[in-house]
Amino acid sequence: MMLALEMFRSLPRTVVGRAVGPRMPGLLSGVAAPLRLATIEAPVVRRPGWARLRTRLSGICGSDLSMLSGGTSLYFSALVSLPFVPGHEVVADLAEDCDDLPAGTRVVVDPVLACAARGVEPCEGCAAGATNRCSRITVGDVSPGLQTGFCHDTGGGWGQQLSAHRSQLHPVPEALTDAQALLAEPLACAVHTALRAGVAPGDRVLVSGAGAVGLFVTLALRELTQAGEILVVAKHAHQRELALALGASEVVAPHEVLRRVRRATGAFQLRPELSSAYLLGGVDVALDAVGSKQSLETSLQATRAGGRVVLSGMPRPADLSAAWFRELEVVGSYASARAEPGGRSAFATALELAGHDALSRVADGVAAYPLHRWREALDHAHSTGRLGTVKVAFDPRRSQ
């Protein structure tokens, strides 16, 4: 038996969350969240290659929050198996030997539950190493779930224990602290995003958003691509500083974005009736690292014709006129692949980046909560920007 936070099916809570969540996030940590702290059976998958893990730290991701607030599209309802324990950013210790890894090894988990983990023949995506594009994520040895943390059978990081397959595990180098290791999963996503962006040398890139995703993408862009100018949109002062430290050439406030891009690129600004202004001309590549309607539209409106817009947050519906009219390449970027362009695993790159000097501030600032203070933790996670944190996490080992 173990203590875990469990997401369960609750129509009224989901409806309430969907209705008021975006406006009153406070309610989500109160009555409206379809989440409960419960003592449940520890998840065990009795298949070869699977092992039990004891959670050290598990992060709260933006997608977790939007799921709790009912903001996630129903598209994903077929890809999860309720009730489940959330938490896909996990640093854990192996509770038992797992193939070549002895018990006690500190690992990070690549949450994607691809063919290898499910014990099925590799699909087209997995065969090519693009595990994040796996098309068998609802079948095989474990219940449906796109990732660990959305799957009933595997459990997730927000519980004291979970199960994971050897293919998901990446041992953590000794030099990294738990907090640094915690950043590996979001960094891996950032690495993937940066590589998906197809940045040509000298390209001007706009990163809309300076939360964890935006900041890590900025770092990945700077480290892995030959981007020229990287313009980051940040609301808060600490985000501004971090963005600059992580490689941004310039940081602007949300209301300045269009003007600044216009100025930097010599574009023309137009103002249509009853809606927001947009540019003819603009940056070569824009990355939406927020997922809100406004952020996505800003990205679309500030990108030059024929440019590329990368969706790295879970997107909301937005006006796609610019994508059509300006012939934009709108590309998605989901999770990370075992073999990124260049052949390396995103996690291997991410674990290298996690030791980056500029990230030590982020790692030091990780706010860890015990499970029973989950309402507080979610509340904190909702306003990380304002409160000067980048990452909020659960530490199920703690009781205080």
Place this chain on the structure above:
Amino acid sequence: MTRPGFVLEVDDRTPPLVVHEGLGFRLEDFPLGTRVIYPPESLPGIADVEGAVREALLHPVDSDPLPERLFAGMRLTIAFDDVSLPLPSMRRPDIRQRIIEQVLTMAAEAGVDDVEIIAANALHRRMTAAELEHIVGERVFRSFHPQGKLYNFDAEDRDALTHLGTTDRGEDIEISKRAAESDLLVYVNVNLVAMDGGHKSVGIGLASYKSLRHHHNAHTMVHSRSFMDHQKSAMHQSAWRIGRVIKDTVPVFQVETTLNNDVFPRPYEFLMKREWEWSVRDQASMLAARRGLALAPQKLRHKLFHDLRAPYGLTGIAAGEVEAVHEQTLARVHRQQLVEVQGTSDVLVMGVPYLGPYNVDSSMNPVLATCMGLGYYFNSYRGHPVVRRGGAVILYHPLDEGFNQLHHPSYVDFYEEVLAETTDPAVIGEKYERQFAEDPWYRHLYRTSHAYHGVHPFYMWYWAAHAMDHVGDVIWVGGDRRAAARLGFRAASTLADALEMASGTVGTSPSITYLHNPPHLLADVRV
């Protein structure tokens, strides 16, 4: 009998004094011993304006009478100062209208067919049709505007510019082609302050960026001491070199006018009176105005102030050869504005009013407020700045009017992008001026909308360069703290606080001088 300007020394008998601050004014109790410079009282205006204009055109200085220079079949171009002069705009009829009408009457008598009338707005915003009509009058407007013969100068229309060569210092001279190829160019000026007019009229008013950049830059402006004194202004010296070349190729007939100091119409005349002479009625008007303004929302205050039209009187007019005319003009400007001041002081206090040359019917954004305070007002001196080197300047303005997107699009970027980086005029000029000047969107807005040219905010900053170079501390009383910080200055809520803050540079009992303008004044500082 008009009383001269003088320097008041605040004593225990002195009532509180008016200090302008944007869309309003306050009453300030200055520390005892503060010197307050008052401009001369408004000179009487000429009663027979029509007669004076005719007289000037028929008996010009160093030139044949205008009718003799007009002949059938000639190309005649009339250029005039734009909406940035005078401030505030003049009550109808504008003096330029009266002059242009007489010039046109003479041209019609001489049988001149090819006439074009150009607003010499250089890199200023294009004027609206209504603004043009206000300046030239209904008759002229109706006769020329619909045919496209009355228009704003476009400094980005390559086809309408001509390069007249360079000066001996290598300064490009590129001005309006039409003006340059005319058989006679009549320039109608309003010489509100000493910096206007002379060779600045054609050489700057009808010039393009290529030509202007030679003297509108941080280096020149730091060496213009002040730009209100054309003999000591590097900018004017450059304009004079350019003007002399123009004069050799283009026949220019300069008409310069000077106005008196009647800037506030009823019921705001009390703002032009010396406070201790205020009648009970003036005091009541002041109290009523203060309460009214406190109650009015910003939009209404903006409208109240910007709807004011000044009842200016004409103090003189001269026509003919540029330099000879300008000499007479300056003498008249000095008679109206010059005040003798003995010695400098540690602190200079100035109230920035609601209006400057570049926010007619627009908002006084922080960049313009800086230009007004540290540019125009600071430079209102001859000889030596009123404040000693390394002293402090205290300005009054709330800095809260924001930016007008129609008129000042490049200002927003300048403020948010350039000033965030640095406030050093020289660095700014070097690093960003080109980009802004050549930005296609700004060009487009300048040419087709009513936007100031992309490079214009830089000029505002250069205008203040001399002051920034000269003084040690700039503090805005009542100013928005964030705006002041962005400009590289500090903000205080009261004069006492500001003096406290300045004590680091000027000590705890500094000598203070307050420039009591508007109306316009020019301090003749004797050191």
Place this chain on the structure above:
Amino acid sequence: MGFLREGVDDVRRTARGWRWGRRSQVPRSAEPYVEPVRAQVFGSDWARRRPALAAREVAQKVGLEPVFRSQVRTRVEGLDVLDRVEGPVIFVANHASHLDTPLLLLSLPDEWRRRTAVAAAADYFFDTWWRAVGSSLLFNTFPIDRRGGSMSATPGEVLADGWSLVIFPEGTRSGDGWMHTFRMGAAYLSHTHDVPIVPVAHRGTFAAMPRGAGWPGRDEGGRRQLTVRFGEPLRAREGETVRDYAPRVREAVAALLDEDSTTWWEAQRRRATGSTPDPGGPDVATWRRVWAQTESPAGDPPSGPRRRVWQR
């Protein structure tokens, strides 16, 4: 309630800065630039309209006269000349005290008093509104300029409206009780408007309330005696200039003073021989001049012992 509080602050600051209720002051350094005072004169036309007339009648009869009579004794002579002239006239008198105006006005017959206005220095009586209103209401004063030399337009208009005027041509109260030089304003007015001048001489006001005193003094517990004497009306002769006419006015007042202190016959004889004593007083030490004037004129010859009369 920032709006109200700021409003109150503004009013307070204005009241303090502009010295409400007191005379405004000019900063010392601005004094050389003060315009000759012409501004700041409050109009007094209202004081010659019907409502003000009624108010003045009440103020003079109910307020001024009882107080005045309770403080001084008066003797009035020569009122018969008024029977022989038609108004308006200009009363020209010597000036030694603030008592002169009430003395003159209260000595006039009612119908004359009601149609008489008093010329008062614009710079003193008309510089603040309350002084202007007070003196206009009580004494029917109107402003004249005593600095520039030329009178403002008002006296002529007042005369033209049929009002008699009281003018003190010395321009200010005498410092020692003796008569000083006359300005030409009164003669000029009489000359240009063809209005007779009635010379008036009075004595005792300096003794009763000299410059600086705020209330009439007493003489050994009794009321001070004042005398006032009206003389024959004067007119400019055919072809006479103001310059020649003005001295005659002063002579007439001087003769009246002489007459008042002696007798009519003696005064006439001295006048005829040109030996009327100089009303400017003897050329002696100031204290002696003042000394001579501090004595009240002799009152009515006592007619027997003073009796107390009981009203019953």
